[in-house]
Amino acid sequence: MSDSTGTGAGPRTTVAGRPVVRRVAGHRPRPVPAPGAPAPQWLQVLAAVSWRLLVVVAAVSLVFYATAQVQLLFVALFLALVFTAVLRPLVDLLDRVMPRGIATAIGLLAGFAFFAGLVAYVAYSVADQWSALQRQFGQGIEQITDYLEGGSLPFVIDRDQIAEWVANAQVWVQEHSGELASQAAERAGSVVEIFTGLALAIFCAVFFLARGTSMWTWFLNQLPARVRGTWQEAADAGWSTFSGYTRGIVFVALSDGLLALVFLSALQVPLAAPLAVLVFVGAFIPLIGAPLAMVVAMIVALAANGFWAAVVVGLGIAGIGQIEGHVLQPLIMGKQVSLHPVMVAVAVTAGTLTAGILGAVVAVPLVSVAWAIFSRLRTVDPPLPDEDEDPLVEHVGERGDGVPDEEGAAPARV
Template sequence: MTTNGPGRRPARRPRRARPLGSRPSPVPPHRGRPVPADDHVPPGLRTAAGYTWRLLLLGVAAYLAVDVLARLVLPVVAVFVALVITSVLRPLVDLLARLLPRSLAVLLSFLLAGALVGGILALVGTTVADEWSRLGTELRGGLGRIDHWLTGAPFHLRPGTVTDLRAKIGSFVAAHRTALLNTAISQASRVVELVTGLALAVFCSVFFLHSGDRMWRWAESLLPRRARPVWHRAGRAAWRSFAGYTRGVLIVSATNAVLVGIALAVLRVPLVLPLMVLEFAAALVPLIGSPIALAVAALVALATRGPVVALLVLALIVVIGQIEGHLLHPLVMGWSVRIHPVAIALSVTGGAVLAGVLGAVVAVPVVSVAWAVIGELRDHDP
């Protein structure tokens, strides 16, 4: 054993040579450096945080899109109505185009559709005008019957309640006639917007029916070549879902209107044809439109035919709802739109909260189109 002299550093031991091909021993983690913060975060929390900020970005994008669309209500609604008209008239135009030029087929389809709608409205107006005098007599007698009915069990209201209420409404209208008239005049701009939007919708639908395929191919040509097949599949699925939903909901609404008309005619409720038209228009809003229209029919039945017939009309609401939900929707729209009733109810409610009646009408088609596109892209994902 050797020792070093005073003041000298101890000699280092010679390093033992590593065998050829061996790896150095791993350095202990985090020695001599700060510990990264991510190493202390559980993997599940890290994954949830990643999904959270992505969802937040999508939510902000959706909010900005809705805000922009809210500022462009007129053109957006016009394009939506134009797509509805196109989906309804497209089969007729394609059928007539086999015998006529495409332009004449579009013109003839619009003339037939206008004649049908105008004939129905004229028939409704004639029916209301013919029954107006008789309806006024029945309403006055019906109000007396309702007043007498409310004074008995289980209500026990004061006699003359309905008459007093009608007098109060009349006095309120007389006292605020000027304000009501000014409000009606200020809302006249809404009528102008409605006519403008309808004209724009018809204008767009003419071009969609005549050359919609060429317009879509032109839009696809603006995309990168690799993205065109994906957009083509998405657009085809979106149009198939939208057209199927539109035609299906029109068939369901027409069936509901016919059933309601038959029931009201059997119960001898007046204004059957106007109430059928109201039922058809209201049933375009799924789940909630038909009960509202039938509630109006129940009020007419209560005022003209008494409480027993009104209760029968209320029972009709339940029957029509069961037929619509369990028979018509699965049969008519089962192949084109596959959305659970819970999703439909949530979509209608959310649309009504965001944009009122218009949102309730548009919500289900938008959700059905989005779901069809997602399913198409998922099924063909390479």
């Protein structure tokens, strides 16, 4: 059965119901894809990568959702690991001369004593300098008001405008007193949660310090024997990075706080000790904490000692930040946390958007641990050649005659 047409494509016939194109002189027929032909290679690769990316995104989203539902538990376990990483060297040292349980108790008491002493010192400094600070703060506000009224700024702000702003603020507080009270009640509930999480963290840290190795061995024994080596290797890389980062950042924060205390005390800035503690706390928040501490210290110096004192304080704390970034962190942490500054900035931003200040604090150590585990378990392919090298030449001796050079290099192979 055949069917001829007069179109430019040439005569067509049908065989078993399927069109067959016959070649005609001077005519190039278009290929007709067979039914059920596979998709192009590029489309198959794109589809394979896409569904794998969707699975990864879904898994990460599930982890974030589950963590948000048990945020208090996550924070408690994170703090327990921090306490363990910081106190583990002291407990291991004491374990050489006394039972492990007693060494753990002494280590935890030492950490608690340090924290309590720090809080007591800050409270004493605030109470001792509060009256002088009130007087200096009032004088500083008066100087700032005089400068706004008759300074060299392109605009003028008089006392009547300032009084109007204060009155508007008082009206706003009165109108929103109910909302402020409810927020205060919520904060009170948050305080209870904080103490609950802290108690859970200390409880877990006791067992991590005293029986951490036995607990990890028990966990490995629950896994199939063929995967225990991989889990152990990943755990070694992750814990080494996390403990190195934790101990390093604590030492760096202490150094920043001591330098800030000496610097602010030399300039006779009020509340030097609390401001130094603020610098200490800010060191735990990459990219954000140090600028915030610097701004607060500058405001106190501006209100108490004037404009130029605030400028000097800002430059001094910025210098301390430079010492931290270029001297202390490379010297103390070394290569245990090898993240590019761009990755640090992205991690801190993502953590802040996801969980606020808490996310900014935990983002960098978590990303560092994930990268350390990935780097340990991955299989690295040969690197790409440099732009100045010929990718076809593996090695060429200096003599270029196929004979090894003086350093024992292999003959040239092209």
